Amino acid sequence: MLIARPDGIPMVCRSSSVVEKELGITKEDIGKKISIEDYNAACKKAVMRYTDVWNDMTRRIGFWLDLEKPYVTYHTKYIESVWHLLKKLYDDDLLYKGYTIQPYSPAAGTGLSSHELNQPGTYKPVKDTSVVAMFKVNKDHASEFLFKDAFGDVFILAWTTTPWTLPSNCALTIGPKLEYVRVKSFNPYTHEPQTMVLAKSRLSAYFNEKNENASFDEYKKDGKNIPWKVGGGFYGHQLEGIRYEQLLPYAQPEGGDAFKVIGGDFVTTEDGTGVVHTAPSFGADDMRVARQHGIGTLTLVDLQGRFTHEMGEYAGKYVKNEYYPTGQAPEKSVDVELSIKLKEMGRAFKVEKYEHNYPHCWRTDKPILYYPLDSWFVRTTAKKDRLIALNKTINWKPESTGTGRFGNWLENVQDWNLSRSRYWGIPLPIWRTEDGDEELCIGSLKQLKEEIARAVKAGVMKSDPYASFTPDDMSETNYDTIDIHRPYVDNIVLVSPSGKPMKRETDLIDVWFDSGAMPYAQWHYPFENKAAFKDSFPASFIAEGVDQTRGWFYTLHAIATLTQDSVAYKAVVSNGLVLDKVGQKMSKRLGNAVDPFKTLDEFGADAVRWYMISNASPWDNLKFDAEGITEVQRKFFRALFNTYNFFALYANIDGFDLQAPQVAESERTEMDRWILSRLNSLIAACDAAFGDYEPTIAARAVQDFVVEDLSNWYVRLNRRRFWKGEQGNDKNAAFQTLHRCLEVVAMLSAPVAPFFSDRLFRDLMGSSVHLSSWPKSNASAIDVELEQRTALAQKLTSLALSIRKKDSTRRSSPTSRSSAPEWASR
């Protein structure tokens, strides 16, 4: 069973953002400028359009797919199967609602899962304004030791690449075991005397060695060559509990005791000052450590990525300039404005541009924020051991991807954030009371109908909007009568056991769940096709790009493990990428991408396929060079075509009879027996190679056989047998031998060159090669000794030609006698 994706999941994923772009709207406008119905209809159309392109490519390149019955994730039946899986997870306590810091895309208005963040191209190098901010220490019993012969006020230095999070600062985190020092010096902007606390090992990053212990009196207040002096060291834990003045007091944190120094094990001294500015709302680590110490939170940014009304002069400004509509971004980002403000306040120690990799949303291409959100999670961490154990039973090609890349990923598996705040996708089938005390997960339309009936009876709904649907009727017409997408499904209000109304959680689920649910949902399992599902699950193998390691490979594996306690596939071929001929990744931006349709037009599908398969193993990156395709055409296909033409020419002249009885082996010449031995060896080699998911080895073996053995040696030396006038066993043997070779070559090359091989086979046999049985190697026809002897003869022939060449002996003049030393056989 081959899993393939007839509708192309990534296209479905992207269709919504593509549609938004085409319609010239943003997510904000949905429900206002355009109704959700119209919007979803546009999305549906976009899917269809991509489907056509995909189908066209599939046919032309000869993918072996059932295009008549693609699975389509927006069909009601597909969604019902997904709901069934979700219900199963829910019943096993593997689905829960949680409040965590998550990657969030304000531009798309939705949270992102870890594997969405793991798509290629999400992390990009960006230049941000970074600030070393100065937090003023309150003098009290705990901090007294810092004030001993202090020089000006005492500050703790903390570095951030996201100055917009500084107003939401609630704590400072230090490493309890790290060494810290006090440094007396001057503020580089206000030139006031001040004492600063930072990690000892970070001194050299911020203070020039040659100015250490320089005269304070001689400082010219120009910010250059600032003298400094170390005023004593101590360990991080001595700082814990010290309180400081809020840096930017726009609003007060809630739910805790903020503005103190706390200890965290994640603090390092690789960057910054060894002190982490902690804004619990905008960092996963920050939230965790703040909870541990009861710090509370402050979230001064809204879901659109703008500062909230409390932020005074900054209220309403986007925290990243990228969030403004094109052309409307202010000259100074809030990061810059805040930095200037801090400089003026005397609370900035260093402001500079800092280049680092920052994650971007794959829908909008804009930077993401880390933001506190309510979300539904799949508790994959609970099944980590099974995920790992089952993975070990999968045959990965190449193996290292499974043990290395995928294995490491599973070792560090996180709970899967399923929630998406969007409109076009599969709705989460969970209904909740307003207080969240009662909830219900729906696993089928039948169950939904029953619950609707109860709700109507209880009076929370007037009527059943899905009245046209008949439970247990699996016909398409029945399923086509209803739509369980948003907004329709949002109109359903159910009733809780205690009689309260329950509304649907408004989230959609991660589209990757859709694709991972494919083995079940394509069959509408378990509502229909139980046998077909059982026959095809788990899949024998799947093939996809290695970049899908954390995408499709993972979601298939996770869902199968959690819901079936099984693998979803027994083997994986993870393809490498197609690079351009100098080894650069192809991209539209660089203009080095090859148009697949053009390439197919120019060379034909078989030459392209043969080139790609024979040139490099599927998992190795392929340096795509069109000259390689012409070489394949010249060498392999021309040799095969000419060999067939030679056969056909004389077979037609002589009226070769396919049905005639086979000439006995003893009646065939030694060379007949040799090529048939080579042929059966080839069958065995190809069988082993294909069986081990090594198509490259198989294709190369077939190519060598055709070019060297069959065309260049057998046909060349046996031409006279085909030419001669009289019929007879010898001539028949030649025809039958060559015919058999061509027949088998057609069969062996069918997986790689499906069109050429089919034509060849039809011409030879009158039927399709793709309906023929895979050839079996006949061990008794293999004569290893004969193959070795012939190899020797080939070598001697070449040597003889070489000698003739040296002696300038004409090739057409016969040689009466030649001899070779015995060592030539080695």
Next chain:
RNA sequence: UGUCCUGUAGCUCAGUUGGUUAGAGCGCUACACUGAUAAUGUAGAGGUCCGCAGUUCAAAUCUGCGCAGGACAACCA
């Protein structure tokens, strides 16, 4: 920063469990052939097997440390 892959002739790639002088195709150069079917043959030039160190009688191959390219991951304040 981590994980994984790759590195052999100008190019694309082979190279088994370590074992004589490291191979093929293409390209290049030269010569011959046109009695090989729309397919020719022979020869030649071209290599620090990415580098260094180690194991070994023996390393392209095994080990370690690097370098370069690529993919993927990462809360990096």
